[in-house]
Amino acid sequence: MQDLRWPTYANRNLVLDAAVFDDVEPGRGSMRVRDREGKVYLDAVGGIGCLPLGHGHPKWIAAIEAQMRKLVAAAGTFWTEPQQQLAGELARRMPWADTRSFIGNTGTEVTEASLKLALRATGRDVVVAFDRAFHGRTLGAIALTANAAYREPYVACLGEDRPAFATMNVARAPWGDLEAVRALFLRYPSRIAMVAVEPIQGEAGVFAASREFLVGLRALCTEHGAVLGADEIQSGSGRTGHFLAWTTLVGDDPALQPDVVWLAKAIGGGFPIAACCARGELAAHMNKGSHGSTFGGNPLACAAAMATLQVMDEEGLLAAARAQLPALLAIAAEDPEPRVKEIRGSGAMIGIEIAGESQPAAALADAMQALGVLVTICSGHTVRVLLPYHAGPAELRQVWTALRRALAT
Numbered sequence: 338m339q340d341l342r343w344p345t346y347a348n349r350n351l352v353l354d355a356a357v358f359d360d361v362e363p364g365r366g367s368m369r370v371r372d373r374e375g376k377v378y379l380d381a382v383g384g385i386g387c388l389p390l391g392h393g394h395p396k397w398i399a400a401i402e403a404q405m406r407k408l409v410a411a412a413g414t415f416w417t418e419p420q421q422q423l424a425g426e427l428a429r430r431m432p433w434a435d436t437r438s439f440i441g442n443t444g445t446e447v448t449e450a451s452l453k454l455a456l457r458a459t460g461r462d463v464v465v466a467f468d469r470a471f472h473g474r475t476l477g478a479i480a481l482t483a484n485a486a487y488r489e490p491y492v493a494c495l496g497e498d499r500p501a502f503a504t505m506n507v508a509r510a511p512w513g514d515l516e517a518v519r520a521l522f523l524r525y526p527s528r529i530a531m532v533a534v535e536p537i538q539g540e541a542g543v544f545a546a547s548r549e550f551l552v553g554l555r556a557l558c559t560e561h562g563a564v565l566g567a568d569e570i571q572s573g574s575g576r577t578g579h580f581l582a583w584t585t586l587v588g589d590d591p592a593l594q595p596d597v598v599w600l601a602k603a604i605g606g607g608f609p610i611a612a613c614c615a616r617g618e619l620a621a622h623m624n625k626g627s628h629g630s631t632f633g634g635n636p637l638a639c640a641a642a643m644a645t646l647q648v649m650d651e652e653g654l655l656a657a658a659r660a661q662l663p664a665l666l667a668i669a670a671e672d673p674e675p676r677v678k679e680i681r682g683s684g685a686m687i688g689i690e691i692a693g694e695s696q697p698a699a700a701l702a703d704a705m706q707a708l709g710v711l712v713t714i715c716s717g718h719t720v721r722v723l724l725p726y727h728a729g730p731a732e733l734r735q736v737w738t739a740l741r742r743a744l745a746t
């Protein structure tokens with residue numbers, strides 16, 4: 338089959354056909370997919386962390402079907418029940434007394450929303466981002482993203498560390514280095530609008546921030562009047578066992594929370610939807626016409642997200658997600674693999690780093706694919722396991738066995 342798409346993706350040489358429901362417990366989503374030849378795989382990619390319930394959870398399908406028959410599109414100027422319900426559910430789960438949300442379609446779009454919000458709310462021009470950060474691929478988001486291969490071709494239109502108030506400027510700090518962030522606040526007095534941080538860097542290789550780092554960022558932003566923004570596109574929506582990874586890493590002390598949090602991926606259970614949630618007083622700076630999206634917050638996507646959140650609650654999926662990393666560590670301790678340098682992350686967001694000079698992860702992912710397990714890679718050394726939240730020891734053992742066999746080949 339000829340690939341008529343832009344040549345932007347590495348080719349995994351696999352045509353995925355459908356989810357497989359043969360061995361799925363009634364009332365659950367599937368963790369397996371098959372290719373066109375009928376070969377079945379355990380899916381630990383999940384659309385890169387988009388499938389917290391697995392494929393085709395019956396309640397998620399029923400909610401989408403019902404909404405599809407009722408109303409699928411409505412301009413943002415009209416209220417719809419699913420959108421207001423979702424904004425309410427998000428408010429219930431966010432750490433502030435008053436939360437306002439912009440509902441969009443995809444991750445990078447809500448990174449952009451957070452940038453506009455911070456720039457408008459503060460009237461400042463500098464945004465701090467970190468080494469290895471990934472925040473998306475539209476121009477504002479890519480300016481925050483660290484990987485030079487993604488960013489460099491566009492650098493002329495991004496504005497990096499340049500004292501020009503007409504453009505947004507991005508100042509970068511080493512990950513985990515509070516002193517470097519403090520130095521940036523001194524270098525750009527009253528100019529830093531936002532510090533944007535992934536509580537767990539996903540694309541970089543699954544690195545969780547220390548509590549001390551996140552708490553220190555909170556203190557610096559408060560001291561200097563900057564917005565503290567948490568990109569929870571990958572780490573949020575329950576993946577670490579709390580709705581926000583921030584809660585997992587820092588706790589729920591109201592004084593230690595970010596000001597803006599943005600979500601995508603798992604929040605829709607596989608349906609494209611994203612949300613930028615902010616403290617009410619910050620969101621008030623986004624006046625009429627300052628932002629919008631044709632499809633953002635459409636009733637269909639909101640119904641899918643509502644069903645996802647409801648199933649997470651009903652089935653205790655956050656607790657199940659939380660148990661995954663400890664379960665994998667136990668399996669690995671019983672059956673150690675010397676080439677594995679580290680297993681890290683939190684809950685159902687797991688990175689397995691392979692030791693060695695070369696960049697073994699891509700070849701390893703291909704070998705695991707041949708053995709019937711799909712994983713994605715992040716960095717040259719790390720494979721990433723993003724299973725549905727209800728996956729347990731059986732699936733984690735399958736991942737581990739495939740990894741060990743793949744390393745032996």
Ligand SMILES: Cc1ncc(COP(=O)(O)O)c(C=O)c1O
Pocket residue numbers: 385443444445446448471472473474535539540568569570571572601602
């Ligand atoms: C932390 C983070 N931010 C932003 C994005 C971009 O999201 P999207 O691909 O939905 O635009 C991703 C996607 O991997 C991500 O992990």
